[in-house]
Amino acid sequence: MTAALNRLPLLDREQVVRVALRLLDEAGLDGLTLRRLAAELDVKAPALYWHFTNKQDLLDHMAHVMTEPWMRAVAVTTAGQGWEDWLAEVARTYRALLLSHRDGARLAASTRPLPGSLPLLDGCIAAFQQATGCGPGQALQCLTTLIAFVRGFVLDEEAERHRVQEQPGPRTRQGSKRTVPRGGQPVPHLDAAMHETGSPNGEGTFEYGLHLILDGIGGTLRRHTTPRNDAQATSGIHKAAV
Structure with a gap:
């Protein structure tokens, strides 16, 4: 904890938000946790509360940036x-x-x-x-x-x-026309559309x-x-x- 506190002056809000946006791209919104963010910044999670009141406050600042x-x-x-x-x-x-x-x-x-x-x-x-x-x-x-x-x-x-990304099997090329799973039922108007x-x-x-x-x-x-x-x-x- 002492080491983390010693690092606090080096940890500013802009830096935290920048790293959080990078983690967002890597892990998605569900994977972005304060614990993971703190580990990436090499501090303890409570250190983040010097800059943000809670996770929602962090997200608001991320959206602003x-x-x-x-x-x-x-x-x-x-x-x-x-x-x-x-x-x-x-x-x-x-x-x-x-x-x-x-x-x-x-x-x-x-x-x-x-x-x-x-x-x-x-x-x-x-x-x-x-x-x-x-x-x-x-x-x-x-x-x-x-x-x-x-x-x-x-x-x-x-x-x-x-x-x-979650569906198994081959994926269509980006930009290719999407197919509709029919389940054996004819859908001529949807096919045409x-x-x-x-x-x-x-x-x-x-x-x-x-x-x-x-x-x-x-x-x-x-x-x-x-x-x-x-x-x-x-x-x-x-x-x-x-």
Whole structure:
């Protein structure tokens, strides 16, 4: 214990979070324990409580570190883009971020923003308002809807990846069309749909869902934008459509 305490000044919160994210990629969310993290840092588990009140506090900080660069980028990428192109980029980069870490979507879904994340969220709302001319409440609802779709989609992708890893037998090539276990029952419409679109967890389905949401946001903006900002919003929608 004395040796561990002697090492405490060398152990900072940033270092702990960085190692925790590495362990997340190695062991997944279920395998990330405070005991394992402490062993990796060569300290006793109680030493971690100098920096985090509990495991949930650690997870909240991990999610903040994971998403902070993305949120900063979101707020400054509207220049020269229509709102629709900007939101599509927001969604695609968020998906890429979540997929870049094992159980990244589970981590994001199981945590709450830290106080340090709130100014970043505020900047995202401001950027959306500037791009569309809508009010702050509508901007928050649109962004929340988009983020919830991306996070849910990646959760399904993660679950499918886990299922494939756990199933015995040969695996299909990445990107190949997914087959459906039929159990002896004919499913001609499902077969036709899978042949046409590929995996329901694939790139095509993500893009289809993304554009459904963007179309819905566009319709909402046209119906509910205040008269003062009608010209600005209409201009943004027109630029995104051409």
